[in-house]
Amino acid sequence: MTRSLVSLCAEQGRQVAEVLHRSRAVLNHGFTPDEHLRSAMSAKKRKELRRQRARLEKEDAVSIRRTRGTERLDKWIGEFLALELRGWKGGRGSALASDPRNEQLFRQSLAGAAALGRLERIAMYCGDRPIAMLATFLAEPGAYSFKTSFDEDFARFSPGLLLQVENLALLEDPVLEWCDSCAAVDHPMIERIWRDRREMVWLSIGVGRGLRRKMGELWAKIEAWREERRA
Structure with a gap:
């Protein structure tokens, strides 16, 4: 698609x-x-994950709950928002529930996707307590990992990583060819287990003519400079 766009612009x-x-x-x-x-992982790292899972199971019974339906959706969303709010995002005011508008968007997005059969929810529970949760949007032939959260009180067991191991079940879905992590570059957790990469490019395309196009070219250079400084 990118090559086609660049070719058209050249024409x-x-x-x-x-x-x-x-x-x-x-x-x-x-x-x-x-x-x-x-x-993706060495035998030593996989063994350590098994040890963490075994230690977690000594705390209480561990269960994985996965669904693509709408059942108990409101309860699941409430648990997710509360889980994220208790963590560092809540402390910094950047959790979804920290802003009523973001919370509403999250609730509406999940409800709408679930109603269309385009949402997968997976969560790890220790007893009755959710300790890691993940929402994924399904868009055949691909999927997008939307939001994840974990209980920081259980950080020593790496619940987020353990949940991602369970999430590899996506590979067994015959209609899904890929799942985009939507994660930041060099994410410390997701890149330990998702080793493939998807190339993303932002392009600035000149529009209009004369002065307007010249201004667009200048703005593209400014954008590139700003992104380089951020990186």
Whole structure:
């Protein structure tokens, strides 16, 4: 698609400037969950994960609950928002529930996707307590990992990573070819287990003519400079 866009702009004499180029973690179909985990992690790291899971199970019974339906959706959303609010995001005021508008958007997004059969919810519970939760939007042939959260009181057990191991079950879905992590570059957790990458590029395309196009070219250079400084 990007090559087609650049080719069309060349035909029309429009300037195309690359403002930003990033790659982020993606899960590609092709391996079974076990095969993927073996390729992504050393035997030593996989053994440590099993130890963490065993230690967690000594705290209370561990269960994984996965659904693509609408059942108990409001309760699930409430648990997710409360879980995130108790963590560092809540402390910094950046949790979804810290802003009523963001909370409403989250609730509406999940409810709408669930009603269309395009939402997968997966959560890890220790007893009756949710300790890691993940919402994924399904958009065949792909999927997008939307939001995740974990209980920081259980950080020593790596519940977020343990949940991502369970989430590899996405590889068993025959209609999904990939799942975009939507994670930041060099994410310390997700890139330990999702080793494939998806290339992302931001382009600035000249529009109009004369002065307007010149201003657009200048703005593209400013955008590229700003992104370079952020990086």
